[in-house]
Amino acid sequence: MADSPAPRVLRIAIPSPLRRLFDYLPQGAPPQGGWSPGLRVRVEFGRRQVVGVIVDCRDDSDLPLAKLKPIQACLDKAPLPGDWLWLCRFTSRYYQHALGDTLAHAMPVLLRQGRPLEARVRERWQVALNGDPARLGRAPRQAELLEMLRQHPQGLTTQVIQAQSFTRDQLKALEAKGLVSCHEETLTGPTPDDSQGLLASPALALNDEQAKALNQLHQGLDRFHPCLLHGVTGSGKTEVYLQLIEAVVAKKRQALVLIPEIGLTPQTLGRFRQRFRVPVVALHSGLTDHERLDAWEAAASGRAPIIIGTRSAIFTPLARPGLIIVDEEHDGSFKQQDGLRYHARDLAVVRAKRHGIPLLLGSATPSLESLHRARTGDYAHLRLTRRATRHAPARLELVDLKGRPRRGGLIPPVIDAIKATLDAGHQVLVFINRRGFAPTLACHACGWMAECDHCDARMTWHRQPPMLACHHCDRRRVIPDACPDCGSADLRPLGSGTERTEESLAETFAETPVHRIDRDSTRAKDALEKMLTEVRRGEPAILVGTQMLAKGHHLPHVTLVVVVNADAGLYASDFRALEHSAQLLEQVAGRAGRAAHPGRVLVQTMHPDDPSLRLLAERGYDALAESLLEERRIAALPPLRFMALIRLEGPREDALTALAREIAGELREQVRSLALDLDCLGPVPAPMERRQNRYHLQIALMAERRSQLHPALEWLAHRLEAWPEARRIRWSIDVDPQTLS
Numbered sequence: 001m002a003d004s005p006a007p008r009v010l011r012i013a014i015p016s017p018l019r020r021l022f023d024y025l026p027q028g029a030p031p032q033g034g035w036s037p038g039l040r041v042r043v044e045f046g047r048r049q050v051v052g053v054i055v056d057c058r059d060d061s062d063l064p065l066a067k068l069k070p071i072q073a074c075l076d077k078a079p080l081p082g083d084w085l086w087l088c089r090f091t092s093r094y095y096q097h098a099l100g101d102t103l104a105h106a107m108p109v110l111l112r113q114g115r116p117l118e119a120r121v122r123e124r125w126q127v128a129l130n131g132d133p134a135r136l137g138r139a140p141r142q143a144e145l146l147e148m149l150r151q152h153p154q155g156l157t158t159q160v161i162q163a164q165s166f167t168r169d170q171l172k173a174l175e176a177k178g179l180v181s182c183h184e185e186t187l188t189g190p191t192p193d194d195s196q197g198l199l200a201s202p203a204l205a206l207n208d209e210q211a212k213a214l215n216q217l218h219q220g221l222d223r224f225h226p227c228l229l230h231g232v233t234g235s236g237k238t239e240v241y242l243q244l245i246e247a248v249v250a251k252k253r254q255a256l257v258l259i260p261e262i263g264l265t266p267q268t269l270g271r272f273r274q275r276f277r278v279p280v281v282a283l284h285s286g287l288t289d290h291e292r293l294d295a296w297e298a299a300a301s302g303r304a305p306i307i308i309g310t311r312s313a314i315f316t317p318l319a320r321p322g323l324i325i326v327d328e329e330h331d332g333s334f335k336q337q338d339g340l341r342y343h344a345r346d347l348a349v350v351r352a353k354r355h356g357i358p359l360l361l362g363s364a365t366p367s368l369e370s371l372h373r374a375r376t377g378d379y380a381h382l383r384l385t386r387r388a389t390r391h392a393p394a395r396l397e398l399v400d401l402k403g404r405p406r407r408g409g410l411i412p413p414v415i416d417a418i419k420a421t422l423d424a425g426h427q428v429l430v431f432i433n434r435r436g437f438a439p440t441l442a443c444h445a446c447g448w449m450a451e452c453d454h455c456d457a458r459m460t461w462h463r464q465p466p467m468l469a470c471h472h473c474d475r476r477r478v479i480p481d482a483c484p485d486c487g488s489a490d491l492r493p494l495g496s497g498t499e500r501t502e503e504s505l506a507e508t509f510a511e512t513p514v515h516r517i518d519r520d521s522t523r524a525k526d527a528l529e530k531m532l533t534e535v536r537r538g539e540p541a542i543l544v545g546t547q548m549l550a551k552g553h554h555l556p557h558v559t560l561v562v563v564v565n566a567d568a569g570l571y572a573s574d575f576r577a578l579e580h581s582a583q584l585l586e587q588v589a590g591r592a593g594r595a596a597h598p599g600r601v602l603v604q605t606m607h608p609d610d611p612s613l614r615l616l617a618e619r620g621y622d623a624l625a626e627s628l629l630e631e632r633r634i635a636a637l638p639p640l641r642f643m644a645l646i647r648l649e650g651p652r653e654d655a656l657t658a659l660a661r662e663i664a665g666e667l668r669e670q671v672r673s674l675a676l677d678l679d680c681l682g683p684v685p686a687p688m689e690r691r692q693n694r695y696h697l698q699i700a701l702m703a704e705r706r707s708q709l710h711p712a713l714e715w716l717a718h719r720l721e722a723w724p725e726a727r728r729i730r731w732s733i734d735v736d737p738q739t740l741s
């Protein structure tokens with residue numbers, strides 16, 4: 001690098017939604033390795049000063065050099081990791097998102113603001129081994145300090161020492177006398193010392209299926225080896241992860257583990273930290289900006305051998321990548337639904353391939369995408385068909401809701417089953433996917449229902465605190481005393497939410513604690529963990545909760561799971577609704593009977609004869625997934641075809657429709673002239689056409705081959721960016737959309 005001539009132009013990605021790069025002139029001495037892609041620079045952009053990233057060093061520009069501004073400063077001594085930059089460029093191209101914005105999204109806030117990427121260190125002071133006490137002299141405070149340090153053989157940090165009213169000068173004086181020594185340590189923990197072995201607690205002896213899966217995984221440690229670990233709930237997938245990670249870390253490589261947002265609980269982290277002696281670094285939304293930077297640095301420098309994080313952790317640079325695991329790979333939280341609409345699981349595949357390392361996707365209910373790839377042989381398909389614990393997962397028992405009286409959403413035979421379970425000394429989990437007291441408030445005299453003024457949606461009735469709330473736009477209203485249409489005072493709840501079911505169960509089972517677990521009841525920090533700790537003590541109890549409870553938790557004393565209503569996904573317009581709802585049902589059902597006693601799962605439904613529901617109940621998720629894949633093939637839908645969705649929204653329906661038609665027309669024209677093999681559908685109204693008082697339309701692109709999609713999308717993005725009328729609306733491109741809403 002040092003001999004190559006200095007470039008005349010730096011092409012820089014600026015954090016902005018504009019899909020283009022900007023040229024600047026170098027200025028000041030280049031860093032040691034010379035000007036190169038990945039260096040952050042401070043530049044003037046319009047009237048602002050921003051932090052950009054060099055993505056190209058060139059000798060020419062499309063503009064005359066005299067028109068270019070020089071950069072203000074280079075912020076890095078060395079470029080940000082090349083693989084990280086590569087992944088960001090890929091992401092930007094694939095998801096049609098501006099590179100500058102993608103880079104900003106993929107780095108910690110403090111780096112975005114221009115802070116250096118370096119480990120924060122602190123000093124630790126210890127009593128020196130061969131110090132000569134005679135050298136202390138007459139220094140009473142220093143003598144006290146020395147005595148305090150003697151009592152802490154592992155040493156104390158400067159901060160702790162100063163908190164005891166000692167000064168740095170006193171420490172320095174002792175150091176000069178050779179009585180204490182000081183060393184620096186990073187905040188994320190020391191560099192791993194594996195002289196004591198990697199494991200803090202021993203691995204479990206694997207059962208046959210686990211051993212077979214692990215064995216196959218061991219064969220592919222040195223290459224790109226994508227595997228689907230498809231194991232029923234409680235089959236011990238996590239144990240397989242732990243033992244595979246052990247093998248990777250033993251080879252001095254790093255493992256990156258992605259888990260769903262609600263899966264990153266202290267319990268999960270605890271399981272990893274208990275097993276390994278080496279540091280396990282967590283990356284999630286609960287970190288401060290400094291902690292996040294520290295974790296990123298520890299991963300980028302290679303000091304952290306194991307990194308666990310939620311969606312955005314896929315962008316964590318690794319110095320010695322060895323393995324990527326995506327746990328609960330079907331989970332919706334891996335897809336970002338706004339801004340940069342990436343899918344962390346799909347990027348994990350791309351990244352593992354680039355690094356030439358194994359990729360492990362784990363789930364009891366794999367996405368149809370991953371199942372399809374396992375069927376076509378793109379992924380190795382590893383099966384765990386039995387639970388690691390004593391009892392097999394319970395089958396779903398469908399319970400007919402039609403024409404039966406309900407209390408808090410539950411019918412009498414279900415309430416009896418709850419009673420029997422509690423009498424036997426066990427716990428019950430009641431799953432209901434609606435928070436609030438009731439889905440809405442209705443007038444019994446005229447049929448009026450509380451609707452949101454801004455959305456095509458009903459408002460949910462909440463009791464704690466009392467209000468009507470729209471779950472789509474967050475508007476709130478006071479609960480009316482009388483019907484706004486006919487004046488009748490006969491206003492009643494329609495349907496049940498978590499609050500109503502909790503209230504009714506607390507009445508029926510006055511002696512038993514009822515814990516409600518949903519977004520509202522767990523707002524306070526640690527509220528969820530406190531409730532779960534209480535529940536894990538094992539006294540009879542009822543848990544009422546939304547999908548927060550459905551996934552990943554190991555609740556050993558739950559033997560009965562009740563699903564209040566299984567019908568949400570059955571007749572929805574979104575073609576993925578049934579897949580997602582079946583995954584959720586199977587996951588909830590998987591919470592039952594995970595320890596000493598077998599489980600039972602009661603599923604209330606208005607449609608006990610629905611063929612899909614019956615297939616799920618009688619033959620399980622895998623059979624339903626097979627049949628759904630077949631339907632997708634016949635209907636030519638993903639994952640058998642590739643899809644992108646263009647969403648358009650604006651304040652006026654007619655203007656939006658006119659513009660959307662024009663856009664779709666031009667797009668079709670372009671598809672013809674580029675001779676692309678793809679279908680362009682729409683514009684059609686979004687499933688909820690009016691949301692937050694804005695109208696929503698969509699255009700869908702479908703193609704047999706992915707390569708056909710991208711030229712059309714790229715053209716469209718540039719066209720829309722340059723189209724003056726399009727400034728009056730909001731538009732976005734969603735590649736591989738996970739929902740049509």
Ligand SMILES: Nc1ncnc2c1ncn2[C@@H]1O[C@H](COP(=O)(O)OP(=O)(O)OP(=O)(O)O)[C@@H](O)[C@H]1O
Nearest residue numbers: 204205206207233234235236237238239364388552
């Ligand atoms: N080989 C084994 N021997 C004994 N117990 C095991 C073994 N493997 C796993 N277990 C235990 O079985 C229980 C379930 O395992 P684990 O949580 O890993 O399953 P999972 O497949 O990840 O479940 P889920 O998909 O429901 O989250 C845990 O308590 C775990 O300690």
Ligand SMILES: [Zn+2]
Nearest residue numbers: 452455470473
């Ligand atoms: Zn609303």
